[in-house]
Amino acid sequence: MFSDSHRQILDQANLNFSADQLARVTELLANQALINAAGDEDLIAALEVANALYRAGAPIVSDADYDFVYLNELKRRQPEHPLLHEVEPEPVFAGKTVDLPVVMLSTDKAYSREDIERWAARIEKAAADIGEDFRALTFKVTPKLDGYAAYDDGQLLYTRGDGRKGQDITRVFERGLQVAGQGARGLGAGEIVVGRRYFDENLAQHFDNPRNFQASVIKEKELEEHALKAIADHAAVFFPFALLPHWSGPWSELIADFEAIVQDIWHKVDYDVDGVILEITDEPLKQYLGATRHHHRWQIAYKENLATANVKVVSVTPQTSRSGRITPVAELEPTRLSGALLSRATAHHYKMVVDKGIGPGALIRLARSGEVIPKIEEVLEPAEPEVPAHCPSCGHELIWDNDYLICPNNLACPAQISNSMEHFFRVLKNNDGFGAATIKKLYEYGIRRVDEIYALTAEQFESMGFGPKQSQNLVE
Numbered sequence: 001m002f003s004d005s006h007r008q009i010l011d012q013a014n015l016n017f018s019a020d021q022l023a024r025v026t027e028l029l030a031n032q033a034l035i036n037a038a039g040d041e042d043l044i045a046a047l048e049v050a051n052a053l054y055r056a057g058a059p060i061v062s063d064a065d066y067d068f069v070y071l072n073e074l075k076r077r078q079p080e081h082p083l084l085h086e087v088e089p090e091p092v093f094a095g096k097t098v099d100l101p102v103v104m105l106s107t108d109k110a111y112s113r114e115d116i117e118r119w120a121a122r123i124e125k126a127a128a129d130i131g132e133d134f135r136a137l138t139f140k141v142t143p144k145l146d147g148y149a150a151y152d153d154g155q156l157l158y159t160r161g162d163g164r165k166g167q168d169i170t171r172v173f174e175r176g177l178q179v180a181g182q183g184a185r186g187l188g189a190g191e192i193v194v195g196r197r198y199f200d201e202n203l204a205q206h207f208d209n210p211r212n213f214q215a216s217v218i219k220e221k222e223l224e225e226h227a228l229k230a231i232a233d234h235a236a237v238f239f240p241f242a243l244l245p246h247w248s249g250p251w252s253e254l255i256a257d258f259e260a261i262v263q264d265i266w267h268k269v270d271y272d273v274d275g276v277i278l279e280i281t282d283e284p285l286k287q288y289l290g291a292t293r294h295h296h297r298w299q300i301a302y303k304e305n306l307a308t309a310n311v312k313v314v315s316v317t318p319q320t321s322r323s324g325r326i327t328p329v330a331e332l333e334p335t336r337l338s339g340a341l342l343s344r345a346t347a348h349h350y351k352m353v354v355d356k357g358i359g360p361g362a363l364i365r366l367a368r369s370g371e372v373i374p375k376i377e378e379v380l381e382p383a384e385p386e387v388p389a390h391c392p393s394c395g396h397e398l399i400w401d402n403d404y405l406i407c408p409n410n411l412a413c414p415a416q417i418s419n420s421m422e423h424f425f426r427v428l429k430n431n432d433g434f435g436a437a438t439i440k441k442l443y444e445y446g447i448r449r450v451d452e453i454y455a456l457t458a459e460q461f462e463s464m465g466f467g468p469k470q471s472q473n474l475v476e
Helices: 003-011 019-030 040-055 063-079 113-129 196-203 210-218 225-232 251-256 256-265 283-288 349-355 414-427 436-444 450-454 456-462 467-475
Strands: 097-099 140-147 148-152 157-159 164-167 188-194 236-239 247-249 273-280 299-302 306-320 326-337 340-346 363-369 374-382 399-401 405-406
Touching: 003 040, 019 040, 040 063, 113 251, 113 256, 113 273, 113 283, 113 299, 140 188, 140 251, 140 256, 148 236, 188 196, 188 405, 196 210, 196 225, 196 349, 210 225, 210 436, 225 236, 225 256, 225 306, 247 251, 247 256, 256 273, 306 414, 326 349, 326 363, 326 405, 340 363, 340 374, 349 405, 414 436, 414 450
Parallel strands: none
Antiparallel strands: 097 164, 140 247, 140 273, 148 157, 148 188, 157 164, 188 236, 273 299, 306 326, 306 363, 326 340, 363 374, 399 405
């Protein structure tokens, strides 16, 4: 799996392993299915190897697999490991090691809208702490370039290194590299990138990937003619973050049109982009929020990881929602996707099940973006669907309402009543203890309405099988 050039990169990064461990790491990086059985030491070694090769322009696993399989597993096992909280080091290229003019940190990552909302809630709390109006803050969204990070102070160009010390690579400007858009020198942090279309048409046959090309531009050795031409054609540039196209506005506008803003910014530039960066622009608040050893708290990267797999449907289970709609849940052959073992996916409604042929034996394409719920992307091989005639909860005959199967027994259907009560506590954000299991037990003891729950005493909760402390907590 490792070529001579790979081994040279690992030597430069001072990653030295025994032959046995290197063999285990090689096998682990080649086969994700081994990750659960891998020891912590081998998992960490695999991450160090993958990171060193990626940053030297010779990636051995995809960004998605690195983030969502290997790094995610380390996060699960050792949430305080330095790899998760410190800037991942760049490989050492030829050049003088120098102190960076500013600390260049990594960026915290979010993989769902909910993650972004939690970040914004932290911003709101910090704003309140220093007496600022959260509603008046300006949020900025820019593309997250997938290039080679560097810092230009107008005199020298530095690699990011470990975030505090980097290498002097000013030679790339001496080779003719320009600032994007004919911009000026000295605009700070940015990335060395190459145009996506240009790479596909002119460089793909000479370099394995854009990262491989970007690393070749930085190295001290004489450049190949194709790389020199890319620089002369201004297809390869240093793109300061300050010059990136952006959206800016208040949080209310950002979250109201979040998906559209993200998609628009994501596709604003013809360079490899692996997400968007969200940040606040208020300097006093940025100072107050500060940073960890790994990232600035006032900034976050939103990334999508759309991983797919072709999966067989075992069966389709109907479930009754609080509104009476019957939701079809496809039971699947267990499949690992984005680092998670998945065995279920929800179809939108039974009209979709009928029209697309989602039945036992169907072959579907399952997609999972980041760490969010999987969805059925496409039906590759349809099968005869099974459509229920009666509610799985109360047995009442179902009726069609446009695309949906409906249970009309809303006053006596156990699932509708239980789910409605659970939803009530969830919306109030007062659901500590009142999850699905608690509501189910209350229903079994004849509780059908929220006001009946509020009327219960601790002694009554205990008589239903709840422990003394839990009963007291439920009352309080």
